[in-house]
Amino acid sequence: MLSVSPREERADALVSRREYVRVEGLGKSFGPHRALDDINFAVRSGEVVAIIGPSGSGKSTLLRCLNQLETQSEGSVTLAGITIDAAKPATRQQLTELRRSAGMVFQSFNLFPHMSVLRNVSLPQERVLGRSRKEADERSRALLSRVGLEAKADQYPNRCSGGQQQRIAIARALALDPKIMLFDEPTSALDPELGLEVLAVMQELAEAGMTMIVVTHEMHFAETVSDRIIIMADGRIIEEGPSAEVMRRPTTERAQRFLNAVKNR
Amino acid sequence: MTLDAVLLIASGIPLTLAVTAGAFALGAVLGIPLCALRVSRSSTLHLAAVAIIMLLRSIPPIVWLFLLYFGIGSGFLRVGPVEASVAALGLITAANMAEIYRGALRGVHSGQWEASTALGMKPWARFRDVLAPQICRMALPSSVTFFIGLLKDSAIASTIGVGEIAFQANYISRRTFEGLEVFAVAGLVYILISLPIAAMSRQLDSRLRERVAQ
Amino acid sequence: MIDLLDFWRDSVPQLLDGLEVTLRITGVALALGIPLGLALALGVQSPTSSIRYPSLAIVEIGRGAPALILLQFAYFGLPSAGLSLSSFAAASMALAWTTGAYTSEIIRAGLQAVPRGQREAAVAVGMTHIDGLRFVIVPQAMRIAAPALLGFAVLMLQASSLCFAIALPELLSQAYIIGTNTFRYMPILCLAGALYAAICIPASLAVASIERELSRHTA
Numbered sequence: 001m002l003s004v005s006p007r008e009e010r011a012d013a014l015v016s017r018r019e020y021v022r023v024e025g026l027g028k029s030f031g032p033h034r035a036l037d038d039i040n041f042a043v044r045s046g047e048v049v050a051i052i053g054p055s056g057s058g059k060s061t062l063l064r065c066l067n068q069l070e071t072q073s074e075g076s077v078t079l080a081g082i083t084i085d086a087a088k089p090a091t092r093q094q095l096t097e098l099r100r101s102a103g104m105v106f107q108s109f110n111l112f113p114h115m116s117v118l119r120n121v122s123l124p125q126e127r128v129l130g131r132s133r134k135e136a137d138e139r140s141r142a143l144l145s146r147v148g149l150e151a152k153a154d155q156y157p158n159r160c161s162g163g164q165q166q167r168i169a170i171a172r173a174l175a176l177d178p179k180i181m182l183f184d185e186p187t188s189a190l191d192p193e194l195g196l197e198v199l200a201v202m203q204e205l206a207e208a209g210m211t212m213i214v215v216t217h218e219m220h221f222a223e224t225v226s227d228r229i230i231i232m233a234d235g236r237i238i239e240e241g242p243s244a245e246v247m248r249r250p251t252t253e254r255a256q257r258f259l260n261a262v263k264n265r
Numbered sequence: 266m267t268l269d270a271v272l273l274i275a276s277g278i279p280l281t282l283a284v285t286a287g288a289f290a291l292g293a294v295l296g297i298p299l300c301a302l303r304v305s306r307s308s309t310l311h312l313a314a315v316a317i318i319m320l321l322r323s324i325p326p327i328v329w330l331f332l333l334y335f336g337i338g339s340g341f342l343r344v345g346p347v348e349a350s351v352a353a354l355g356l357i358t359a360a361n362m363a364e365i366y367r368g369a370l371r372g373v374h375s376g377q378w379e380a381s382t383a384l385g386m387k388p389w390a391r392f393r394d395v396l397a398p399q400i401c402r403m404a405l406p407s408s409v410t411f412f413i414g415l416l417k418d419s420a421i422a423s424t425i426g427v428g429e430i431a432f433q434a435n436y437i438s439r440r441t442f443e444g445l446e447v448f449a450v451a452g453l454v455y456i457l458i459s460l461p462i463a464a465m466s467r468q469l470d471s472r473l474r475e476r477v478a479q
Numbered sequence: 480m481i482d483l484l485d486f487w488r489d490s491v492p493q494l495l496d497g498l499e500v501t502l503r504i505t506g507v508a509l510a511l512g513i514p515l516g517l518a519l520a521l522g523v524q525s526p527t528s529s530i531r532y533p534s535l536a537i538v539e540i541g542r543g544a545p546a547l548i549l550l551q552f553a554y555f556g557l558p559s560a561g562l563s564l565s566s567f568a569a570a571s572m573a574l575a576w577t578t579g580a581y582t583s584e585i586i587r588a589g590l591q592a593v594p595r596g597q598r599e600a601a602v603a604v605g606m607t608h609i610d611g612l613r614f615v616i617v618p619q620a621m622r623i624a625a626p627a628l629l630g631f632a633v634l635m636l637q638a639s640s641l642c643f644a645i646a647l648p649e650l651l652s653q654a655y656i657i658g659t660n661t662f663r664y665m666p667i668l669c670l671a672g673a674l675y676a677a678i679c680i681p682a683s684l685a686v687a688s689i690e691r692e693l694s695r696h697t698a
Contacts, residue, residue, distance in 0.1 A: 218547065319680055325638070335664035
């Protein structure tokens with residue numbers, strides 16, 4: 001237990017890396033409801049950050065603010081060099097840049113049901129990056145084989161299992177060569193077994209050096225794959241630090257309570 | 266366009282309303298037995314009702330109107346234009362109302378019928394006190410939508426000389442060659458008549474919703 | 480009886496000519512009207528009020544005024560504004576308007592039925608709003624709207640009989656002409672009615688079975 005794990009070693013090396021995400025004073029209100037309150041954190045290139053916490057704690061809202069599916073009420077988000085401040089509305093060009101830099105994977109997959117698997121992965125490349133059909137299809141097939149689904153290329157999404165659909169969704173997001181991947185509870189809609197195949201793909205991505213922010217309920221994944229864990233409750237960050245430390249020795253009472261509840265389930 | 270012309274178009278409103286209301290009343294009544302046949306357990310009666318409803322709905326209203334006015338009217342017995350219009354639109358209404366009643370009937374939970382039986386209510390009382398109010402409540406929105414559609418369909422009566430809105434518009438446009446304004450005003454009159462009907466139905470609907478918990 | 484059959488047989492070619500016009504005008508009205516309906520459906524949802532209000536006006540007038548009045552407006556009214564249209568052109572315009580107004584409601588329901596996540600996914604992969612509509616939302620919405628649009632097409636075929644009022648030689652007009660020439664209104668109108676029924680009944684049954692089929696798949 002005294003030896004330093006390779007992941008912790010990696011965490012040390014990360015300190016010198018470039019910052020990819022910086023969130024400052026982020027707040028979000030839905031009417032009278034305060035969904036996010038004074039959120040501050042940064043993510044460096046190559047880092048894998050897991051955001052955990054009880055449901056309704058604002059995890060997903062935070063993630064959705066990062067690529068501006070929700071616009072924050074206060075504060076700013078900087079992602080891959082683009083800063084979006086609540087004070088002034090983002091330009092269309094900024095938003096396009098931002099979303100191109102951040103790949104998003106949803107809980108409900110959100111594949112386009114009327115297109116083949118291959119088209120799902122190729123279309124955004126053609127429309128957003130201006131790749132030719134041939135170029136896009138080549139890249140799509142490569143990515144589909146990376147997630148182990150090359151054989152499904154010509155099928156429609158509804159012929160695939162949930163786990164396969166989520167892996168396709170990951171391929172679709174990767175196809176735009178994002179600088180960072182955002183995962184919004186990617187395994188919550190899946191049976192545990194199917195969840196595992198998705199987690200395996202995510203682990204492979206993490207090991208390949210992809211910068212990732214993962215909102216998740218998978219404590220094992222958070223502990224073993226992520227470099228850092230952020231625990232949220234009631235719209236605030238209540239605990240943050242290297243994964244092993246946070247999981248073993250949470251400092252706040254609220255975080256202890258949450259982790260105990262999850263571990264004793 | 267002169268005020269006289271506008272007034273003349275407006276003078277068609279009573280006949281438009283009369284034809285619409287007459288046809289609706291006829292159809293609302295005839296729709297009841299038709300619906301009863303439609304939900305009957307006897308397959309012969311059921312099929313007959315399905316065939317009647319389908320036939321009534323798949324031939325255009327104006328063809329029914331001509332069948333009654335020129336077809337029957339020219340041979341067997343004299344039929345006035347207003348009567349022909351009310352009858353033709355009334356028949357089509359019957360088919361549609363039968364379907365609306367059926368939808369409402371399906372919407373009333375079967376437990377209501379069972380509960381009233383279990384309470385020992387007589388069949389007529391069960392129908393009048395338990396089912397009928399709920400059916401009316403369920404059928405109201407689609408009936409009003411149909412009524413407003415019927416109001417517009419009643420314009421076909423102008424083709425056989427019933428002096429309603431469309432007829433007056435036609436008459437003025439032929440005399441003054443100001444068709445653009447004339448038909449625009451006529452269209453507006455139809456829209457203006459439908460608005461209060463729709464508003465009244467919404468109000469009635471919310472009041473019934475309060476009274477009949479659903 | 481033989482006499483009646485002879486009369487029908489002699490009238491059939493003229494009625495079929497009318498039926499052809501009926502089908503042509505219905506086809507044109509749908510071909511122009513459904514794209515218009517899509518544009519209006521998007522228009523009434525537009526955040527830009529200079530697009531939203533005109534779209535709403537076109538829809539509300541098209542649904543609120545009787546189709547017969549729109550037909551006469553186009554045929555008898557537009558000439559007084561210096562635009563004389565043939566009865567076919569006037570009928571195309573008026574019925575396309577009606578079609579656009581009604582189908583915009585059907586298509587709007589289809590647009591609303593596309594899950595929210597689809598819109599978000601299109602945004603998240605960086606597609607522009609227009610691309611998202613074109614490749615993701617509209618194709619799915621039209622699929623959802625298809626059965627109702629087919630049902631509307633059957634109604635439109637029936638509504639084309641109103642073109643009688645602007646002297647378009649469609650099915651009902653032809654029947655009426657034969658009727659005035661022979662004074663045998665009843666048999667010829669019955670035959671015309673039977674032709675309408677022969678198209679509309681199978682079409683309605685087909686639409687109903689498509690609807691059942693689709694609802695079984697989505698349920």
